[in-house]
Amino acid sequence: MSVFETLESEVRTYCRSWPVVFDRATGSVLYDENGKPYLDFFAGAGALNYGHNNPVLKDAVIDYLLRDGVTHSLDMHTVAKRDFLETFRDVVLSPRELDYKVVFPGPAGANAVEAALKLARKVTGRESVVNFTNAFHGMTLGALSVTGNSMKRGAAGIPLVHATPMPYDNYLDGRTPDFLWFERLLADSGSGLNEPAAVIVETVQGEGGINAARVEWLRALADLCARHKMLLIVDDVQMGCGRTGPFFSFEAAGITPDIVCLSKSIGAFGLPLALTLIRPDLDVWEPGEHNGTFRGINPAFVAASAALREYWTDDTLEKSTLAKGEHVHRVMAELAEAHSGLTAKGRGLARGLRFPDGATAGAVCRAAFERGLLMETSGPDGEVAKVMPPLTITDDELEQGLVILAESVAAVAAGQVAA
Incomplete structure (x- = not known):
């Protein structure tokens, strides 16, 4: 561990919660350098929806690299990019x-957000952007301004x-x-609110505490805009x-955003890729006018295309995800009923x-780690223990992880683990 502690910046985070050296990963399991397995309820903060080293995606990337x-x-035309764009159009x-043009803004979610904010201001000629309480949109300055x-x-x-x-949905407890x-400020010329160029929102706030907006609230927001x-x-980016x-997480609400930011699992294999989807007009x-060196990471295009063809030409993965999610909710609701002060979200x-x-949630995640399960906390005070496994996790693996969560x-x- 010494080289990490002496050479790497103090800014490192996840390694402090999981103080082991990881070596291999497959599916929903990571292995440390001593071979100990850890079930993954983290999934690269949402970047590994299809699991670690997914064999279909891995084969596609390896084949591409082996043929040079x-x-x-950058933004040159390539066969890999063409295949991705055609597949994304035809499958998604x-x-x-949905009628969107695709901007490749750079490799990360913050790049997608920065491009969206910049374009919204350019199109409207307005400066102000409205965001929501407990939002998280990235660590660059523009993205931080709406975080x-x-x-x-x-x-x-x-x-x-x-x-x-x-206020985000239910921020004021109904x-x-x-x-x-929001409506009063927009209507009152004396409110001091400059005319907004845009509103940026997460339909489910991941880092903000797994806050899920009601579909009615999202529809009303789209109408307001x-x-x-x-x-x-x-x-x-995460949802x-x-x-x-x-x-898309907004599909359930039946709305069509003007701009959509994607990253994380659009790269499919843990490879960096981001998209900003914009209305053609x-x-x-x-x-x-908006560019960057790493807009064309072709192995990510290859993995993304393979994932779309493998998982999104029918609704099998969608139905599986919804069913597994309901099972997780039932288990969490049972835990909330058995232990006072808990809420499933x-x-x-x-x-x-x-x-x-946050101390209690952190203690639960530490206890889970000791039992071989990776979980992180979220929320303004770290008060939410977060469950985000790969979507491809097996039923047995999911059940194993939920048992560990209950034990933790x-x-x-x-009082067996100090908060």
Whole structure:
């Protein structure tokens, strides 16, 4: 461990929760260098929806590399990119009657968000963007400006401006009608709210605590944006690519965002890839006006195309994800009934168990790690134990992990693990 502690920055995070050296991974299991297995309820923070070293995706990438396929290409035309765009159009966009153009903004979710914010301001000529309480959209300055977490915002070192937070669904515990404050500010010329260029939202807030917005709330938000000529940006970086069941997390609400941000599992194999999907009439970029060196990581195109063909030409994965998610919810609800102060949250295979405080949730995740299960916490105070396994996890593996979760909750409740 010494080289990590002496040479790597103090900014490292996940390794502090899981202090082992990992060596191999397959499916839903990681192995440390001594061969000990750890069941994965983390899935690369949502980047590994299809599991570790998925054999279908691995074969596609290896075959591409062995034939000396182009690896790096900026935004040049390549066979791999063409195949991805055609597959994405035919498998994802056309069946859903979605008419988007694709921006390749850079390798990560924050790049997709930055491109969305920049384009929204360019199109509308407005500066302000509305975000929501407990949102997380990335660590670059633009993405941080629309992020809620005070610790992450504080690291920016400069004022984060031109963004206004509004209450997320149920933030006020149902005590006021949806969007009452937002609507009043928009209608009142004395409110001080500049006309927003856009509203950016996660349909399920992952890092914010597995907060799932009601479909009615999302529909009302889309209507509000349309009436006030604000672009609706859905950040589907973590919740897209099937995490909530459908390919896009907004499908259940029946809305069509103006802009969609994708990353994480769109790269399918843990390879970096990000997309910003935009309505065709919003494509007002000048050539080179938004660019970056790593926009064309062709092995990611290859893996993404293989994943779309393997998992999204029918609804098998979607149905499986929804069924597994309901099973996780039932187990969590039983735990909440057996232990006071707990609440089950989430949608699809993005699930959370909220504890009274972050110390207790952290203790449960530590106890799970000691029993061979990887889980992280989320929420403003780390009070939610988060369950996000690969979508391809087997029923037996899922059950094994849920048993460990129940044992860990019981151990902490009994005082066997210090909070």
